[in-house]
Amino acid sequence: MDSPAFDLAFEPAYGQAVPVVSGVERVTVNNPGPFTFFGTNSYIVGSSSVAVIDPGPEDEAHFQALMAALAGRAVTHILVSHTHRDHSPLAKRLQAATGAVTVGQGPHRPARPLREGEINPFAESSDLSFVPDITLGDGQTLLGDGWALSAVLTPGHTANHAAFALEGRNILFSGDHVMAWSTSIVAPPDGSMADYMESLDRLIERQDRLLLPGHGGPVTEPSTFLRALKAHRLRREQAVLARVQAGDGRIAEMVKVIYRDTDPKLHGAAALSVLAHIEDLLERGEIAADGPPSLAALYRPA
Numbered sequence: 001m002d003s004p005a006f007d008l009a010f011e012p013a014y015g016q017a018v019p020v021v022s023g024v025e026r027v028t029v030n031n032p033g034p035f036t037f038f039g040t041n042s043y044i045v046g047s048s049s050v051a052v053i054d055p056g057p058e059d060e061a062h063f064q065a066l067m068a069a070l071a072g073r074a075v076t077h078i079l080v081s082h083t084h085r086d087h088s089p090l091a092k093r094l095q096a097a098t099g100a101v102t103v104g105q106g107p108h109r110p111a112r113p114l115r116e117g118e119i120n121p122f123a124e125s126s127d128l129s130f131v132p133d134i135t136l137g138d139g140q141t142l143l144g145d146g147w148a149l150s151a152v153l154t155p156g157h158t159a160n161h162a163a164f165a166l167e168g169r170n171i172l173f174s175g176d177h178v179m180a181w182s183t184s185i186v187a188p189p190d191g192s193m194a195d196y197m198e199s200l201d202r203l204i205e206r207q208d209r210l211l212l213p214g215h216g217g218p219v220t221e222p223s224t225f226l227r228a229l230k231a232h233r234l235r236r237e238q239a240v241l242a243r244v245q246a247g248d249g250r251i252a253e254m255v256k257v258i259y260r261d262t263d264p265k266l267h268g269a270a271a272l273s274v275l276a277h278i279e280d281l282l283e284r285g286e287i288a289a290d291g292p293p294s295l296a297a298l299y300r301p302a
Contacts, residue, residue, distance in 0.1 A: 004228040007180040010217045012038040015061065017069035020212060021171065023047060023147065027069055029062040031086060034266060037181050037215040040086045043173060044069060045166065049145035051077040052100070053164060053173050054214055055090035063093060075100040077134075077142055079149065081175030081214060082161040083108035083127040091130060103142065104132035105153060105162040111192035115292050121272060122190050136162065149173075154203070156196025157184045163203070170209040174219070178203060178229065181216035187272035193233075193280040200230050240277045244287050249298045251275060271295055 012028040020026050023046060029039040042062070043053040050073050056062050075098035080088045083104070091102050108126045120126075136142070136151035148167040154177040155161055164173040176184050177199060186196045203211075204226045211219035219225050236258070243254040251274050259270040275295055281287045290298045 003232050004183075004225055006182060007217055010038055010181065014039070015065040017044065017065075020218065021169075021210070024166070024171070024212070025069065026212075027062070027065050029056040029059055029086070031057055031059065031062075035185060035269070036086055037179075039215070041212070041214055041216075042066060043212060045149065046144055046147045047073070049074045049076055051075070051079055051142070051144055051147065051149060052094065053079045053149075054081050054087045054175065055094045057086050058089045058093065063090060066090075066094065067097065070098070074098075076144055077149075078102045079142075079164055079173075080104040080130060080132065081163065081173065081177075082158040083130050084122075084125050084158065084176070085127050086125075087175070087214060088127045088130045101133040102130070103134045103136060104130070105151065105160040106135050107131045107160070109159050110189040111155065111159040111195060112189050114189055115294070118189065118294065120189055121268075122187055126190065141167065152202065152206070154199035156186055156191060156193070156199045158190050159192070159195070161199075165206075165208070170207075172203070172206065172208040172211050172222075173213075174203070174211040175214045178211055178219060178222075178226065179213040179216050180211075180219045180225070183229065183232065185269055185273060186276040187269070188276050188279055191276060193237075193276035194283065196276075197230070197233060197280075200226060200233070204230065236273075237277050237281070240274055241281060241286060244281075244299050245301050249300060251278070251295050251297075251299075 014030040017025040025044040027042045031039045040056045042056050045051045078091050078100045138153040141150040150165045152163040154163045157176045208222050211222050239258045248254045251271050255270050288302045
């Protein structure tokens with residue numbers, strides 16, 4: 001299967017509420033970067049009474065843009081796909097301004113406990129203060145004025161990642177789990193590759209007609225894109241396994257080969273992705289390690 005057809009065409013229109021589909025608007029934060037593309041997308045769902053999905057980081061200009069877009073409308077719910085600092089911190093201020101209830105899968109947590117001496121490389125990126133008023137379980141639905149949003153739990157990028165299905169429309173707000181412009185980073189201990197792949201299979205089974213991600217533009221052909229994305233991840237897994245079998249015992253050695261065409265500035269993130277694959281391969285008994293898995297551990301064929 002071909003690699004995913006990533007779509008880099010996107011106009012962020014900072015400060016403006018951009019209609020996406022009927023009943024859905026997008027306001028993009030001016031926080032571009034290697035992991036956020038042009039910035040974080042906040043979505044407004046509904047007409048006179050609305051929900052806001054992923055309010056974004058604590059950013060004054062974005063807060064003012066959201067408030068302008070919401071003027072004259074009641075905000076009943078603020079939904080958070082996951083608790084990274086580019087998605088959830090503005091929820092507190094937006095709630096104070098609107099009186100809406102906050103909704104999410106739960107507070108931030110790692111996919112697994114930290115091992116002795118391990119440091120979470122994404123600790124500063126995690127919003128540990130967000131605790132939703134409503135904790136949604138898988139399949140639970142919020143009802144609004146002319147809209148219904150159901151939780152589709154998609155752990156992997158983070159343990160508490162959730163997508164939200166717009167019922168009756170076959171539209172899914174996919175957060176950072178699936179994005180049109182790039183693959184999602186899966187970095188232990190916050191993320192889990194095994195969880196990510198299971199969540200990817202869930203979305204493949206859903207057969208939505210449109211995905212609206214947390215960064216970048218929509219995924220307009222989800223079925224084809226999701227299958228290509230899964231194939232891409234499996235090829236990456238096989239590349240990691242092949243490097244271990246070839247004698248590359250350290251993750252740094254593997255990254256130099258597997259990501260030789262990638263900007264070296266991104267090799268740190270790539271190493272975390274390799275670690276996520278290695279943890280999965282270790283769990284399945286396909287490789288072995290001298291001690292607990294880490295960025296510095298030594299790996300060998302099983």
